[in-house]
Amino acid sequence: MPSLRPRLACTAWRATCIACAIWTSWPAAAQTPSADEPEAAADKPQRVEITGSSIKRIDAETALPVQVLRREDIQATGAATTEQLLTRISAATSNGIVTPSMAAGATTGGISSASLRGLSGTRTLILINGRRVSAFGAIGDSVSVDVNSIPLAAIERIEILKDGASAIYGSDAVAGVINFVLRRDYRGGELSLEYGASTQGDGGIGRFSAVWGHGDAASDGYNITLIGTYQKEQGLFGRDRDFARSSVNVAHNNDTTSGNSFPANIFFNGHSYNPMAPDQCAPSVSSPFFGPAVCRYDPAPDVQLVPPTERLGFMANAIVPLGQDFEAFGEFSIARNEVNTVIQPVPISDQFALPPHHPLFNVAPYNGNATIVLKPDSPYYPTDFVQGIVGAGNPLPDVLVRYRSVATGPRDITDTIEPVRGVLGVRGSWRGWDVDAALLHSESKVTEDVNGGFPAYSKILPLLNSGQVNFFGPNTPDVQALIDDTQYHGNSYVNKTGLTSLAARVSGELMPLGGGGLGLALGGEFRRESYESSPSAAIQSGDITGYGGNFLPVDRSRKVAAVFGELNAPLVKGFEANFAVRYDKYQGSGSATTPKASLRWQPMPQLLLRASVGRGFRAPSLTDLYGPQVSGVSANGQNDPLRCGIDGNNSSNDCATQFPILAGGNPDLQSERSRNATIGLVLEPASGVSIGLDAFDIHLKNTIIAGVPVATILGDIDRFGDLVHRGPVQPEFPNLPGPIVRIDQFALNLGQTRIQGVDLDAKLRLPRTEYGSFSVNLTGTWFHRYDVQDLDGTFSPGIADANSLASANAAGIVPRWKHYLALNWRQGPWSATLAQNFQTGYRDVPGTFEDTEDPAYRYHHVSSYTTYDVLAGYRVNKQLELALGVKNVLDTDPPYTNNGGQSFFQAGYDPSYVDPRGRFVYLRANWTF
Template sequence: MNYKRKTLVVALSLIGSMTTAAAYADDSDASLQRVDVIGSHIKRLKDEKATELTTVKVDDLAKQGLTTVEQVVNALSSNQSNIGANSSVGQSTGGAAFANLRGLGQQYTLVLLDGRRIAYHPFDGTAADLNSIPLSSIERVEVLPDGAAAIYGSDAVGGVINFVTKKSVQGLTLGGDFLTPQRSGGNEKNLEGSYGYGSLAKDGFNVYATVNYHKTDPVMANQRAFASAILPTTKPSVNSYPGNYSIDGGNTLIGPSSYPNCYGATAKGGYCVMYPSSMVGIQPETEQISGLAKGTLRIGDNHELSVTYNITRTKTNSLSAPTPTFGDVQLPSGTQGINSGSNPILPALRTIPLGDRNTEAVSTTQKLQVNLEGLVAGWDYRTGVGYSESYATEELVSGFTGINELTNAYLNNQISLTTGMATDPSVWSKIGLTGHLDDGKYTSVGADFSLSKEIYQLPAGMLAVAFGGETRHDTLTHNFNYPITNDALGPGMTLSKNTQGNRTVDALFGEADIPIIKNLDGKVAVRYDHYNDVGDTVNPQVSLRYEMTPQVLFRSSASTGFRAPSLYDMYTPNQEQLTGNNYANPLTCPSMSSSCTQIQRYMMTGGNTHLKPEKSSSLSFGMVIQPTKSITASADFWWVTIKDQIGTLPEATLFTPQYANLLSYDSNGNLVGQATTMNMGNSSSAGVDLDFRWTLPKTNYGNFGIELAGTYLAKSDYQIVANGQYYSNLGQYPTTLNEPTFRWQHTLTFNWSLGPWSSVLSESYKSGYTDQHLNPDGTQHFVKPYSTWNLSGSYEWNKHLTLTAGVRNLFDQLPPYSNQTYLFQANYDARFADQVGRAYFLKANYKM
């Protein structure tokens, strides 16, 4: 299939383009010259440079000491992830990590593996877990920050990230790296190996397999002074050891009889308090094993058959402070001689003798994909069938007890109400609670096909078209171990109920690249999706690309999009969960003054099968200039509007007098807010993506290059309820939402190479923002901008052995202070900063 044809100037305008990257095929492939490019179903010649998108080689990021897919995605300037491994501390996330392009939310970023979907994480159900992707098998990452529903369907509102596996591997390669922080805790080690046999060009086949092992040690709060410090803004807990108790429904707390000694706890207003944030593991322990096997067979000159299987198992152990009991354990009046009248006695004990709560989450994701692609009668075709599964479990390892166990210990006088101390120290080991908590599974079975071809000669060039379709069946199950979930203190899963759901999706799509006049090209695409549970949707996309001169290019794009309610949105398990912050009771203290007792409350969450899809519209305009062959710069302005967003009322909004109708008491007398999933208000975001690349003239001292990629957000507004007030989280931490967005983010990279030597110096920068709470003096606190640098040097010996040594967080920039109280970690925001500090790494790779 060696043929010639006129170069096709393709019309493809992508918002947020960071670099103009050429699509390319495997070097060993001498015949199949045309390749798939993210954002289009039309195959193109590899020398056409048909699309503008961000393409990142994994090997380049590995030289900066990045060893996980989560770290790789967080290195993208257009990404603003807010859920990662650190979020598992005190929360049932299963250790998952998600991408979040432009800060719109992880549910609006579609993650693909070799251009196809992977199963969502069952504990979130709205996005794919980045930990499920085997980094050692990935060649490059393609990022399309654009509304791409006309190409990929649901969820591609904020953009698409495609992880591309290696097409073929030959020979044996062994490698590994080790990272050790300057401070204790947080060591990382990584081992990987691959073996491949056969050449597609010479033998007509290739088979290879890769395996990877990665381990990250935990970091405890007491190993970092900034995390364990007790400051005036550090959130105290009335659950202490020895314990307090209340006899009037929680409005007044009575300290232990030993007050004011408090046995190491802090005396405050006649009772004891503790600071649980100083007892947690601020970074969990993670262990990941992944493998991928791939076989590719050339059939004749024009066809390729490939089979790929990958599996990743991630184990996350997170440590939270010892269990709090206030509000869960309720004792009858007269217990241990204490008269509470008609009110129950509420112990406020923290189970220090049991130690920290250790929760183990294990997520296993696997996928089997069979593909066939090639050329028939002049048409490029691509078809495949695949099965993807994500299975997650949670186990209580240690540090937990149950409502029944602790209640009986009080009633049997094994634990004193007035001191919180056990009369027999062995009682703690007897009332400890361990075992299986819950598990979930998300499966996706799908098949797809597409055809593309240049079909007609227009005056300005060849008209190319593509069309195809796909079908997919998804299922979600989430099961709870009721004897434990209904009894265990701490997980916040009281009254949880099993859930399951499924859906079938069918789609048809078409696409055309149209040369309009010389140097002006257009693209139109449309996709029809049918959901058996939420109906139909049609979404078009129109874009233009104008090459004014060889040095100046303009591009624009307009599209509509949608996001169908996920199975998790519809079938979220009904369960009571603890809030992240402390709140007053609006039913008994509607003034919400500072004198109101503020404690963690409960929310009853659950899905909604009557949700309707979200609708979106996207618009962009950009330009690329190349004044010289060594300098390229681009700027892309974009706007995204989303209607009928799916979500739940933020806890800070729910526990206010305005929503008193959604507050009630459960059977234990706990205040519970109803926070079921619903269609809410709209959101509107806008910004500009900037990119600058300069390759300096060659010198006797080596080759130098500079790259800058940044995203500036000009607008990030949202409504909580339909037709309600608009709020903004741009550069601020609003009370109605538990996360800020950054006005400016960038990555700056300096490259140098000379023969076998090379070096990389890179910076990651986030602008500051207004903090969640006021300072104690009533003034506004501002979280400072945050910048970290990585430095590495590499040497390649005889194209076989590569050694890399470097420093991550070169200048030891510790997290800026934040008074946020949403996370279990305190004094900083663990979602956006590096709590490890300066760390040294060594990486080796040997190819036999």
């Protein structure tokens, strides 16, 4: 295969030529500060540390592409959470993220992760003040960090390194780094209050924060900064939005309803029926895709689009000088976040497997499944209806019941997240060398409690098989009381993660070179990582409905040791080379050496050229390796391509159903390996004008995935058939293979991932006018390719395609182009920002009733998505500032996609990149003292 490097270099070279042409034709401008820019300080410039390097430097524009969002930029976005803020980062796609809104049908714990380059939260390294933070601790994920645990009020700036950084930071930085720099060394006080809601009167968000700092490190000998935050978000259901309240879309041949309904469907003679269909299916529906004989349960109205959330946090940091050149510093943070998730009632039927060790597994009539049999002697047996089918005079058969347990109510859980982080360290200068050493401890605890809607199989199955329960209407108070007694209440699981590290580094200049001092950094790190999952006994047994299987305990830890070095050589004025290398040794997973080299050339003050190449790696996580393999079920709406619709078989066991799966870790996993390269330029043709273009190329090998998605497996059974296990051939369908009894979804190394694209970062600040000061900022990312290798060695294009393995393996999609464009204005005490959020459309997953083998079949194209935000601010006086903002000013509904209902139960749209609140108005007040 031809190398990707020439294409990457060609793209960057063309961009350089265009930029140079613009520069040569641009009129010369005086290099003096504008009226609203401060004069340059007369003091000697201070060296600063930039994300992606261990060497302090004066020039913040390095050989690596780093996007910086300062506090004023963050406030101008109108984001209410860190999750919302990161959607404005063009390099962060929705592919690979997890948000609290995706908890429907999944055990996420309420996490909100970040995904640079669409490579997921497991390959995007999150730092706080340049140091690691413990993983969130969701079921099956011991790597991803919950960004919503970092309150916006505490953030001074965010630095996004859009390049692999394993040579500096080690594992997990394959896609890049997001470094949250928190507020510190603050003096005075600040109170901030904000509240907003959608113009439909729901989805409200309220925020309050307080910042107080005291002491000057130089004169008082200390500084302490305290930050307190509180936030509350109201919930939103599918029934609250027109675009999300139905799982049936005839125009797109898509139906993600469930055959486990209320009134219940019954199954006999190889077919499903419902005595209440089609006119009395409520609260279920009658779907044209399944005909008038059955009722279908539509989960969309009962699924939360946004879960109610309450967040409380406290942070503190302190600085104490130790003589003239050193200082001691400390950081501490603690938070308590609660996410309440409510979704549709549980389905119970023979379509759901019991764990092999369940006490009812070998008991009739269950025989390994959550089987419900309704006998003719039950008062609720539909005698006349069944007699009309089997014929008068023929014996009435026992029927299987496919039931939606509305009698036990919606599933209701509360996730409580309690992260704690502390740092103690010293830093300073010794004989011209910068020294930094710190001890870090970070941990996270996630507790999930069941509030209702999760009956125990061991209690409810005997009751449902007793003939006392009415599956077609209301139950008597006595029977309802018996049903209520089957409910499980209490703790589901407690997960804990821990990270303890001791790290130190020194940096300084070895000798003078033609362009400055030869910089050297050396350092080392030792850390211990841990992950512990403690499910309740009931969850371990698989006895609790609604979890799709059982969770088993995990208690694993490992030690990691690393040494690293970096050399920065300014060979001549304007030209410097940087070399870095790191060696990591992971207990139980081997070692990795990751080098990196970069060049920075500034041939003239207005033009900077840069390039880098390096290697990276991601060690298999503790859950990748040691997560227990447990049984579960797939999402709704899946079809067996070898049985459904063939030889007249339209059984709900094979069509639009859920299949048993086996998921978990794999101790034979290898580390992922990556090769990263960037080449680009920064052009400043005139005062106030900056254009940055950076082409990127990522080649990831031994890609670790948590399992090939069921929809992908069934959509291409020729490639993924080895992951499907079948039972014996059934006598009624002798020409068909046996029914699916299990689909494997355990972790594996799935070949390679190839990504190419270009980042654009442009800024324009116009000269001050009588109408005020204007500036324009544009950040955008273009993906040229995103190809993922399949099991057979071929590559599936994943760019702008929700049907690809790249997108289907995680949430969301990779848009061809995504940008954030902001127009800013300031005049006296007034200020305003108008922003556009845009991403291109993409190819949708097929509808559940589309025949992709039909020559006339054409993929549905999901429309591009554009929203506009506006924010107006007014500074009343030196202490008080007010702001009024509107997000999604035009109240633009998200484009329709089949993917939302198939992946998240949230029909009609993709929740991975859309805020379903719509037009959202908010008011903010900020008072300093």
